[in-house]
Amino acid sequence: MTGRLRAFGAFWYDFIVxxxxxxxxxxxxxxxxxxxxxxxxxxxxxxxxxxxxxxxLGWSLRRATTGRP
Amino acid sequence: xxxxxxxxxxxxxxxxxxxxxxTIVLAAGLTREWxxxxxxxxxxxxxxxxxxxxxxxxxxxIPLAPLRLIVGGLLAVFGLQWLRKAILRASGxxxxxxxxxxxxxxxxxxxxxxGGRRGWVNDWYAFTLSFxxxxxxxxxxxxxxxxxxxxxxxxxxxxLSALAAVVVVAAVGVAVHAPLSRVPENSMKFAVxxxxxxxxxxxxxxxxxxxxxxxxxxxxxxxPLVLLVALGYTALLRRAGALAPAGAKEAAR
Numbered sequence: 009m010t011g012r013l014r015a016f017g018a019f020w021y022d023f024i025v026x027x028x029x030x031x032x033x034x035x036x037x038x039x040x041x042x043x044x045x046x047x048x049x050x051x052x053x054x055x056x057x058x059x060x061x062x063x064x065l066g067w068s069l070r071r072a073t074t075g076r077p
Numbered sequence: 078x079x080x081x082x083x084x085x086x087x088x089x090x091x092x093x094x095x096x097x098x099x100t101i102v103l104a105a106g107l108t109r110e111w112x113x114x115x116x117x118x119x120x121x122x123x124x125x126x127x128x129x130x131x132x133x134x135x136x137x138x139i140p141l142a143p144l145r146l147i148v149g150g151l152l153a154v155f156g157l158q159w160l161r162k163a164i165l166r167a168s169g170x171x172x173x174x175x176x177x178x179x180x181x182x183x184x185x186x187x188x189x190x191x192g193g194r195r196g197w198v199n200d201w202y203a204f205t206l207s208f209x210x211x212x213x214x215x216x217x218x219x220x221x222x223x224x225x226x227x228x229x230x231x232x233x234x235x236x237l238s239a240l241a242a243v244v245v246v247a248a249v250g251v252a253v254h255a256p257l258s259r260v261p262e263n264s265m266k267f268a269v270x271x272x273x274x275x276x277x278x279x280x281x282x283x284x285x286x287x288x289x290x291x292x293x294x295x296x297x298x299x300x301p302l303v304l305l306v307a308l309g310y311t312a313l314l315r316r317a318g319a320l321a322p323a324g325a326k327e328a329a330r
Contacts, residue, residue, distance in 0.1 A: 023220075024154060024155060024158075026162075027161070028158075031157040035150055035157070035277075035281070036150060039281050039282070042282055042285040042287055043146075046285060046286035054290065056282070057153075057278050057282040057285070058278050058282075058299060058303075061157065061278050065164075065274075065306070068161055069164060072165055073165070073168075073170050073314055073317065
């Protein structure tokens with residue numbers, strides 16, 4: 009039973025997140041920071057998510073092609 | 078927002094996945110047995126229809142802001158995954174998706190595998206090969222169609238676009254009777270990755286409470302921006318490709 013649950017979780021992880029979890033983490037952090045800036049500081053941080061996503065893509069590609077962090 | 082980007086993105090994404098599913102179905106049907114292959118395909122389509130029937134209405138019950146935050150985040154993550162692979166392939170750091178090669182491997186495996194009847198299925202291998210192929214590729218289609226449709230509050234249009242793509246690919250597959258190796262899959266995946274990432278960013282930030290300058294018109298800037306950045310990364314990696322050590326290149330999956 010535990011094995012099946014693990015396999016089920018692994019399938020969905022691979023389906024959504026794929027090869028590099030850092031991209032998913034960057035998107036989650038960017039959206040959380042945007043919500044925080046909008047709600048807590050009153051800053052309309054529409055620019056934050058695209059900037060983080062573009063940076064995350066570059067970082068992920070760099071890691072994939074050079075093996076460097 | 079104009080419904081055209083929604084319909085076009087879902088259509089292209091679904092066409093790519095349908096081409097991949099067609100390769101597996103053809104390998105199973107032409108080398109094993111068509112009846113069991115169609116049974117497997119039918120069973121997978123029934124599961125996918127059940128997923129749509131359950132998830133579609135559930136998503137429409139969620140208020141728009143949290144829905145767009147969740148769906149936007151998922152689409153951005155999913156889009157980044159597609160875009161990353163497409164850029165690595167376009168820049169030569171990963172092998173291009175080769176439908177003919179995949180078809181040849183599937184055919185060889187199907188010929189070598191033992192047969193066997195189970196219940197009302199004559200050839201269990203053909204059934205499971207077809208079932209798994211259609212279900213796995215179909216799940217991506219369902220995911221994109223439902224998330225796009227729910228965020229745009231037009232699940233019907235998204236479902237129609239997905240269905241149209243599947244029908245077109247199936248019709249071409251029946252006519253050609255071979256894997257559709259001439260379809261520019263990587264270019265299509267590149268375009269879909271750009272669209273998924275752009276819409277994900279747009280809806281995600283909106284769901285998080287931000288207001289885009291120009292509202293929906295902001296997409297007219299976000300989509301070209303993501304496209305330009307992706308093309309820029311591709312060009313940079315192409316140039317760096319000659320300098321990179323062979324071991325650093327990603328193995329084809």
